[in-house]
Amino acid sequence: MAKPRFDIRVQPGFGTVALFTFAMLYLPIATLVVYAFNASDSLSSWGGFSLHWFYEAAENQAVQDAAWRSLIIAVSAATMATIAATMAALATTRTPPYPGLSFKYAFINLPLMVPEIVTAVALLIVFAKVKVWTGYSGLGYLILAHTAFCIPFAYLPIRARLEGMDQSLERAAADLYAPPWQVFRRVTLPLLRPGIIAGFMLAFVISLDDVVISEFVKSGGQDTLPTYMLGQLRRAVTPEINAIAAAFLVLSVALVTVFFFINRKKA
Amino acid sequence: MASAAEIARRDEQSKTRTRWLLSLPALFIVFIAAIGPLFVMLAYSFMAKGDYGDVKPGEFSLDGWFSVLFQRDIFDDTVTLADAHLSILWRSVRLSVITTLATLALGFPTAYFIATRPRSTREVWVFLITIPFWTNLLIRTFAMQQVIRNEGVLNTLLMWLGIINEPIPIMYTDWAILFGMVYVYLPLMVLPLYASMEKLDFRLVEAGYDLYAGRLAVLRRIILPLVKPGIVAGSILVFVPSLGAYVIPRVLGGGKNLMLANLIELQFGAGRNWPLGAALSISLMLLVMVAMLVYVRNATRSGGGHG
Numbered sequence: 001m002a003k004p005r006f007d008i009r010v011q012p013g014f015g016t017v018a019l020f021t022f023a024m025l026y027l028p029i030a031t032l033v034v035y036a037f038n039a040s041d042s043l044s045s046w047g048g049f050s051l052h053w054f055y056e057a058a059e060n061q062a063v064q065d066a067a068w069r070s071l072i073i074a075v076s077a078a079t080m081a082t083i084a085a086t087m088a089a090l091a092t093t094r095t096p097p098y099p100g101l102s103f104k105y106a107f108i109n110l111p112l113m114v115p116e117i118v119t120a121v122a123l124l125i126v127f128a129k130v131k132v133w134t135g136y137s138g139l140g141y142l143i144l145a146h147t148a149f150c151i152p153f154a155y156l157p158i159r160a161r162l163e164g165m166d167q168s169l170e171r172a173a174a175d176l177y178a179p180p181w182q183v184f185r186r187v188t189l190p191l192l193r194p195g196i197i198a199g200f201m202l203a204f205v206i207s208l209d210d211v212v213i214s215e216f217v218k219s220g221g222q223d224t225l226p227t228y229m230l231g232q233l234r235r236a237v238t239p240e241i242n243a244i245a246a247a248f249l250v251l252s253v254a255l256v257t258v259f260f261f262i263n264r265k266k267a
Numbered sequence: 268m269a270s271a272a273e274i275a276r277r278d279e280q281s282k283t284r285t286r287w288l289l290s291l292p293a294l295f296i297v298f299i300a301a302i303g304p305l306f307v308m309l310a311y312s313f314m315a316k317g318d319y320g321d322v323k324p325g326e327f328s329l330d331g332w333f334s335v336l337f338q339r340d341i342f343d344d345t346v347t348l349a350d351a352h353l354s355i356l357w358r359s360v361r362l363s364v365i366t367t368l369a370t371l372a373l374g375f376p377t378a379y380f381i382a383t384r385p386r387s388t389r390e391v392w393v394f395l396i397t398i399p400f401w402t403n404l405l406i407r408t409f410a411m412q413q414v415i416r417n418e419g420v421l422n423t424l425l426m427w428l429g430i431i432n433e434p435i436p437i438m439y440t441d442w443a444i445l446f447g448m449v450y451v452y453l454p455l456m457v458l459p460l461y462a463s464m465e466k467l468d469f470r471l472v473e474a475g476y477d478l479y480a481g482r483l484a485v486l487r488r489i490i491l492p493l494v495k496p497g498i499v500a501g502s503i504l505v506f507v508p509s510l511g512a513y514v515i516p517r518v519l520g521g522g523k524n525l526m527l528a529n530l531i532e533l534q535f536g537a538g539r540n541w542p543l544g545a546a547l548s549i550s551l552m553l554l555v556m557v558a559m560l561v562y563v564r565n566a567t568r569s570g571g572g573h574g
Contacts, residue, residue: 008472009383011376011486018380021373021453027401028410028450031420035413044418091289099285106289109290111301115511115555116441117528118548121535122304125311125545128321148300151293209403212513212528216535226405233409242413245406256401260287 033249036242043237053243063244066104070208073139073224077146078154078203084147085154085199086192093162109152119149120216127217135217145217146207153206154199161195194262201259205252305552312545320539331542335550350549352530359527362441363509366448370456370505373449374427377489378460378497382467393461400454408518411447413437415519439521447515452508456501463497495565503562507555527551 036054040047057063085108090106112118127141169191173183211226216226225248232241315328333339338349381392401405414420415437422434437443467490475485491498513528520526525533527547534544 002542006476006486008469011379011490013484014379016378017373017376019458021377022395024373025396025452027420028407028414031401031412031413032406037533043413067509080296084296087289088293091286095282095286097493098286101289104294108290108293108297111297111512112389113555113559114301114305115507115528117511117513117531118305118308118552119301121531121544121548122308124535125541126304126307144300148296151297155293181304204369205401209401209404209405211403216532226403229405229409230514230518233412246401248445248482249402249406252402253398257397260397 009217013020016080028117029249032242033246035239036246038239041238043239043242052238054247057243059241060240062223063225064230066223067223069139069222071225073142073146073214074204074207076143077150077207080147080156080201081150082158082196082200085151085195085203087156088151088156089099089162090188093159094165094167100186108155111149112152116212120213123213126215131219139222141217141219142214142222142224145213148223149210149213150203150207154203157198157202158192158195162190162197165191198259198262201255201262205255205259209252291538308545308548313540313547314541314542317540318539319438320535320541322541328542331540331544331546333548334540334543346535355525355527355530358441358524359510360450361524362445363512364507365445365457366452367502367506369445371450371502374453374456374460375498376466378457381457382464389465393458396454396457396461400458403484404440404451405514405518407451408515411450412443412519415443415446438463439524441520441524443519444512444516444524444526448509448512451515452505454507455504459500459504460494460497463494463500465492487557499562499565503558506558510554510558511551 035043035046037049037051038047039050039052049062086107088104092101092108095101099107123141127145131137131141140198165188170187173187174180209226210224211230213225215227215230218224223231225244229241229244302441311322312331313327313329314322314324315326317323326544334349335352336349337346339346381389381396384392395446416461417436417438421437421468422431425431426434427502437446471489471493472485475489480488511528512526512533515528516524516526528551531544531547531551534540534547538544
């Protein structure tokens with residue numbers, strides 16, 4: 001059979017628009033990264049290649065503190081969210097329907113439906129009161145708020161993994177008189193591990209990226225890296241903020257790449 | 268001795284108990300730090316505003332809700348529509364609709380392009396869409412700022428090409444917000460569109476051509492109806508966060524071009540009108556829910572036809 005000349009899959013102009021889209025997606029990010037290497041003091045002029053602003057950012061005490069705080073919050077929130085989400089996923093998958101099942105599912109995913117700004121001001125109202133009552137104004141509020149909005153993100157991949165898991169191995173272990181806890185620890189948990197890792201990473205990235213909820217929940221002097229950058233954008237911007245953003249960007253891309261390959265192996 | 272039925276019932280009861288215990292931590296955290304506060308906010312929207320922010324506890328008032336759309340003249344007590352709020356509401360809806368349409372116009376061909384690549388390279392194209400998607404929203408907004416500011420890439424390029432002589436001021440206009448939202452939310456349109464196009468059965472397209480349909484007719488009468496669930500899903504995923512956008516208008520719109528989220532923030536800051544802020548937040552949430560309902564209705568209607 002001769003190769004058909006008329007390709008039924010082609011729509012005229014679509015390729016051009018697609019390439020434009022890809023260019024549009026990457027051009028701003030590329031600009032941002034290039035200007036991070038600008039030796040000049042301002043963003044308006046190019047003063048030659050330099051790592052000056054990376055050193056400047058790394059030595060800036062406020063940046064260090066904010067980065068450290070972001071990391072503490074993201075690790076704590078992602079850990080708690082992953083544990084809570086794993087337990088909830090075990091209770092809501094691979095069971096015959098029972099009263100409350102769909103309620104739990106809807107409730108856990110509800111934070112995804114509420115606009116961030118709405119959750120943020122609602123938390124502002126409640127935490128303002130709690131701060132007065134308890135006198136505590138530490139990082140706990142930020143960690144708690146982050147844990148809550150990370151739970152649905154951790155829950156989805158764990159649940160998906162559980163649903164695709166073969167139950168026969170667990171049944172076999174139980175038939176061989178393994179007590180339930182041992183079945184869970186020796187069979188279920190190792191099988192579930194890729195889902196748990198994916199859930200944790202997703203939660204970690206979501207927490208690290210959060211701007212809006214952190215901005216409203218944080219007390220004075222509790223800037224995370226994103227809220228610090230947001231605050232800096234109000235002033236005259238130097239390439240230092242490009243350097244911070246570029247470093248942040250590299251971290252996110254690295255995490256996403258790892259996530260991508262973990263997921264691909266599974267498929 | 269207990270009967271077999273009794274034992275089965277008890278077993279089932281203990282399983283249900285275990286399931287509730289297991290889900291309890293997640294449900295509890297989501298309740299105290301996400302859902303519960305919404306109810307507190309609902310209560311706040313019906314209270315009188317405090318003199319220095321906060322509310323006068325227990326003092327019932329509808330002023331917060333009244334001020335969402337109306338204002339009372341302080342001298343002669345006449346009631347008029349709150350123009351400032353209406354114009355912000357109108358800007359939010361208008362910009363969100365335009366953003367949705369623009370991302371659809373760019374995203375549809377892009378998703379189609381990816382879906383028609385050979386299977387082996389498709390993953391790479393999808394990955395290229397996912398990377399910006401997972402990049403911090405603030406960083407992407409800031410990146411857009413560097414493109415559209417007066418000395419930015421766009422103006423420099425246009426001046427170098429001789430198309431314009433003076434830089435076009437884009438920053439701190441509605442256009443800046445629009446550019447930012449299209450840029451930031453584009454992946455949210457492409458991904459669901461791609462998901463539904465990937466499943467597209469090209470034998471139907473072929474049948475269309477066999478029956479003498481042109482390219483446009485095939486696109487309009489065959490491809491579009493088949494990927495409609497993807498279009499609806501993508502539109503919702505873009506429209507909902509656009510409506511509640513906070514960072515993009517704050518960074519790109521400056522202090523003047525507020526959207527709903529910035530108006531809400533204002534009430535908890537300089538505006539010192541928490542009940543109004545709470546009422547506005549709930550209004551925003553209702554708008555979002557209406558959009559979701561439309562989506563669910565559309566999804567169930569078009570879901571049964573093909574699968």
